[in-house]
Amino acid sequence: MEKLLRGYASPGTELDLCYPDDFAGSRVFQRMGEQSVLTGLHHALETPALVRKIVWAQVQGYDAVVQSNTFDPGVEAGRLAVGIPVVGLFRTSLHVATTLATRVGVMVPLDGHVPYTWRLINGYAMDRFVTSVRPIQVYGQDLVSRREEIESLAVAVMKEQVERDGAEIIIPLGGALIPYVVSPESLSRQVGVPVLNTKSVGIRFAETCVAMGISQSGAAYPRADLSLDDFDGHAAAR
Incomplete structure (x- = not known):
């Protein structure tokens, strides 16, 4: 995955794929995934760990953070904790889509x-x-071995969105499916409208922010002066 993501970056950009540290409630995602019921609860539970990792990234000297999960968990909260750009793939892709x-x-x-x-x-x-927001009804383990099935189902759903719903461009969420298993470019050729590569969109937008020296607005996301230790300690009892 890291090799694929690095291929979306411009020459000279260093990109590392990192994960949040272990946290209480981390097994909820596993249990929900086993039942094919992913509702966002797991993202709510992991938000504190994601924010801490975003702070860690700033401390380590990274210029920006791109949340690789396409549902933007931890992005809004993370922007309140750091001064470097924190980019959410879905929100950024929505705005790119409405530009096109x-x-x-x-x-x-x-x-x-x-x-x-x-x-x-x-x-x-x-x-x-x-x-419209339509499901493909595929997720879980061994996705690579199901590439042809996933591509066929994705094309069918996307064509329905174009022909029945009037969509002019498609955003596929669930990066474990697209682009990790199925190419957005291949889908676009078969569907007849652009299918965005959310990972590439987020990485390139982060590069733009860094190149232009801009980040999320301090007026919209005011932040206190916090250290990494503040996310690890416990407040004294009063």
């Missing part, structure tokens, strides 16, 4: 992702641009 088209279709892995995704879309005030 006016009607956006969103494809997600499972049924449980649908209401969760609509909450994100509404929170980003982008609901008037999104024509």
Whole structure:
């Protein structure tokens, strides 16, 4: 995955794939995944660990953080903790999509992702641009061995979004499926409208922020002066 992601970066950009440290409740994702019910609860539980990792990245000297999960967990909270750009793939891709088209279709892995995704879309005030959120009903283990099945199902769902919902561009969520297993470029050729590579979009936008010397607005995301130790200690009892 790291090799693939590095291929999306510009020459000279150093990109490392990092994960949050272990945290209480981390097994919730495993249990929910076994039941094919991913509703966003696991993302809520991991947010403190993600924020700590974002702070760690700033301490280590990274110029920006791109949340590789396409549902943007920890991004909003992380922006309150650091001064470097914190980029969410879904929010960034939504804005790129509406720059290139006016009607956006969103494809997600499972049924449980649908209401969760609509909450994100509404929170980003982008609901008037999104024509539908449709699931492919595939996730879990051994995805690489199911590449042909995943591609066929994705094409069918995306064509439905174009032909029935009027989508002019597609955002596929669930990076474990697209682009890690199926190429967005291949899907775009078969569907007839652009299918965004959310990973590439996020990485290139982060590069743009760094090159231009800009980050999330301090007026929108005011932050206290915090250290990494503040995320590890416990407040004294009063």
